[in-house]
Amino acid sequence: MKYCFYICVTVLLLCCSRQNDNKTSETIVGEFIETESQEINQNSQEYNIIQNDNALEHPLSVFTIVDKSPFKYSLEHRYNGYGYINFLDIVYGNGRFVTVGLGSTGSFTHGYIAYSDDGLIWNLVDMFYRNWFFSVAYGNGRFVTGATNGETFYSDDGIEWKVAEGNDFGILIKIIYGKDLFVALYRSGIVYSYDGEIWHKVGNIFEETEITCLFYGNNRFYAGSHGKFAYSYDGKIWNIVENNAFDSLPIHCFAYGNNRLLAFSYRPDESSYAYGEYTEYSVHIAYSDDGEKWFSKELENNILKWKWINIVYNNGYFIAVGGEGGELKVAFSRDGISWINVNDEHNPYSPNYYTRYYASAYGGGNYVIVGNEGTIRVSQWPIYDEQK
Numbered sequence: 001m002k003y004c005f006y007i008c009v010t011v012l013l014l015c016c017s018r019q020n021d022n023k024t025s026e027t028i029v030g031e032f033i034e035t036e037s038q039e040i041n042q043n044s045q046e047y048n049i050i051q052n053d054n055a056l057e058h059p060l061s062v063f064t065i066v067d068k069s070p071f072k073y074s075l076e077h078r079y080n081g082y083g084y085i086n087f088l089d090i091v092y093g094n095g096r097f098v099t100v101g102l103g104s105t106g107s108f109t110h111g112y113i114a115y116s117d118d119g120l121i122w123n124l125v126d127m128f129y130r131n132w133f134f135s136v137a138y139g140n141g142r143f144v145t146g147a148t149n150g151e152t153f154y155s156d157d158g159i160e161w162k163v164a165e166g167n168d169f170g171i172l173i174k175i176i177y178g179k180d181l182f183v184a185l186y187r188s189g190i191v192y193s194y195d196g197e198i199w200h201k202v203g204n205i206f207e208e209t210e211i212t213c214l215f216y217g218n219n220r221f222y223a224g225s226h227g228k229f230a231y232s233y234d235g236k237i238w239n240i241v242e243n244n245a246f247d248s249l250p251i252h253c254f255a256y257g258n259n260r261l262l263a264f265s266y267r268p269d270e271s272s273y274a275y276g277e278y279t280e281y282s283v284h285i286a287y288s289d290d291g292e293k294w295f296s297k298e299l300e301n302n303i304l305k306w307k308w309i310n311i312v313y314n315n316g317y318f319i320a321v322g323g324e325g326g327e328l329k330v331a332f333s334r335d336g337i338s339w340i341n342v343n344d345e346h347n348p349y350s351p352n353y354y355t356r357y358y359a360s361a362y363g364g365g366n367y368v369i370v371g372n373e374g375t376i377r378v379s380q381w382p383i384y385d386e387q388k
Helices: 004-014
Strands: 025-029 031-034 050-052 055-057 072-074 082-084 086-093 096-104 109-116 133-139 142-147 152-155 162-164 174-178 181-186 189-193 200-203 213-217 220-224 229-232 238-242 251-257 260-268 281-288 293-299 308-314 317-322 329-333 357-363 366-371 376-380
Touching: 082 096, 086 366, 096 133, 096 357, 096 366, 109 133, 133 181, 142 174, 142 181, 174 213, 181 213, 213 251, 220 251, 220 260, 251 308, 260 308, 308 357, 317 357
Parallel strands: 025 238, 031 293, 086 133, 086 357, 133 174
Antiparallel strands: 050 055, 072 082, 086 096, 096 109, 133 142, 142 152, 152 162, 174 181, 181 189, 189 200, 213 220, 220 229, 229 238, 251 260, 260 281, 281 293, 308 317, 317 329, 357 366, 366 376
């Protein structure tokens, strides 16, 4: 992939050291079964959702394009030049969306934070000089993000931010929250904090592979890697699950809903490489209802072969978003096994520019997706059928 900001994250992950900082973990052999999913009824009796000609007509097929003019900034050494912020993560908490990212002015790259109460009207927090932000989390009444210089920033309202100095682990690539605890991924493994200010190291829970994602759900923390994952009840002691359904493929995201845990992995289809990027991916799903017995499935339908960046569960549906080549792609499922793809939507700003989508969040009845070049898209979910 040759888009620079995704590479920044990837390089940080690939540079993870193999050190074992006071790690406590246990290896468990998990059972998994390859299976063909059964067809299920995707029609909802509660919301205005219908399936028609293998395309889904539902609220997430219509997105509002947010005005990105507030996210414009001036470029150095260019006459009347300007750029837009690249938003890399978003979270919803205390009735507010907060998104973080970065933007290069020419000589330096700086960090940016924006907030919104409805996902449509956004306000930009002052620029953070030469600090990049890759992830943001919310918990216990506080937003927390980490910068490239090792500082962490925290805020009670997403507007006024304070800095916590003295951390020696570098940038927090991903932050999650659960059980009154912030858990984050840094270059060499995992750290945790009770308040987002003082952090404690766990280290790399996998001895020979880097951690690829973090997730909290079903009262557990989860960490993905290549062909395996680990879980923890407290964010400190981790249990490694071997021999799951992904062979050596990296796990990119988890989801939990309706008593089912999903783990998603993808790899590029080599034959789809063109103009410096891949356009199709092999998407694998592993799912479990008890955390012990796992079932594996590869999505073979061509309309589902794209890079899934995030999956959330809400109102009875798993919703996956992602895309390639400037297309926003959305799919969703009732059971996490049988998926329906929403019609492709092309880049709303310019057909000649590739939009990248990096993260999504749900809150207050709105589903918000953020990406590069100031891209923010919003869809109401759910929309009730007015005829009922």
